[in-house]
Amino acid sequence: MSRLPLPARWLWSTAAVSLLALVVGWLAMANHANRSSTAATPARYSSTGGHPAASSSEAAKSPVGNSALAQDIAALNAASAPPTGAAPPPITGLASKQPDLYAAEFVRRLLTQHYDTPRDSQIRWVQSESGQTHDPTVVGLVPPNLRGRLATYSVTAENPGDNPIPDAATWARLGHAHASTTVTVQNVEEPLAWTNAVADGKVQDPGVTAREVAATVTRHVGHERSSYSVDLTLNLEGPPAYPTWRFVTLVTYTSIPLGPS
Numbered sequence: 001m002s003r004l005p006l007p008a009r010w011l012w013s014t015a016a017v018s019l020l021a022l023v024v025g026w027l028a029m030a031n032h033a034n035r036s037s038t039a040a041t042p043a044r045y046s047s048t049g050g051h052p053a054a055s056s057s058e059a060a061k062s063p064v065g066n067s068a069l070a071q072d073i074a075a076l077n078a079a080s081a082p083p084t085g086a087a088p089p090p091i092t093g094l095a096s097k098q099p100d101l102y103a104a105e106f107v108r109r110l111l112t113q114h115y116d117t118p119r120d121s122q123i124r125w126v127q128s129e130s131g132q133t134h135d136p137t138v139v140g141l142v143p144p145n146l147r148g149r150l151a152t153y154s155v156t157a158e159n160p161g162d163n164p165i166p167d168a169a170t171w172a173r174l175g176h177a178h179a180s181t182t183v184t185v186q187n188v189e190e191p192l193a194w195t196n197a198v199a200d201g202k203v204q205d206p207g208v209t210a211r212e213v214a215a216t217v218t219r220h221v222g223h224e225r226s227s228y229s230v231d232l233t234l235n236l237e238g239p240p241a242y243p244t245w246r247f248v249t250l251v252t253y254t255s256i257p258l259g260p261s
Contacts, residue, residue: 073141073142076146076149076150076153082123082126082127082151083127085120085124086124087121087124088122090128091245096244097245099236099238102236103188103211103213107183107234108215109125110122110164111215111230112181112182115172115180116180123156126165127151129151131236131238131241132147133237133248135203135208136204137197137204138248139248139249154249154251155250162255164250164253177221177222184215186214187213190209191211191212191233194209205237207237207241207242209235211233211236213232213234214229215229215230215231216228227257227259228258229258230253230255230256231252232252233252234248234249234251235248235249236248
């Protein structure tokens, strides 16, 4: 799990940073507003340097931004296409029809992992739950031909920290130890940055929304247990584009170790 300093709820995880030049324009707009006003609203910061996130337009204008953008596009383009084949059962029923319930169930299923089963199965499930939006506040500068792999890339992208779905080597190592995780979702809320973006008319797609989910993940290895406090921000797409809610991309991910339990 990522070992990020406190306060966790206002930090960018490394997974979020890897997509920063491409996506999450609504959080970047919130950071810009925070820097331009005297309101005491906390900005989200990068865990790699403590600097406020730059917007997609800011990134595109600066030499550093152009470099980061090119690297992100290259990484997304080079990422393996989502694996094909049968996926675990989808989210159905009431949980698929209400964004708070969907976000909670998606996070619970995403982070509930049995490492002695194929990692590709978990990735196929994420892909089966995925949807797309064309709203620039969400997909930013992601090329249209790559948006179909954004959902799985956002939860598996290689970076210096951990991801919601561990890399293949870590998954295999945990599988050899017959490890698994259980998840308790504690809170779901609509981020203030998102509601502000909607209120300001920045969001054009009526079917897209965002949710921040807080949960506790317990990893079981034999008789040993270790717990982590995790916080994820997700973009979701639902009616009228889809009859039920779908996962678009992971925006932020933080994980703080709580110690043995």
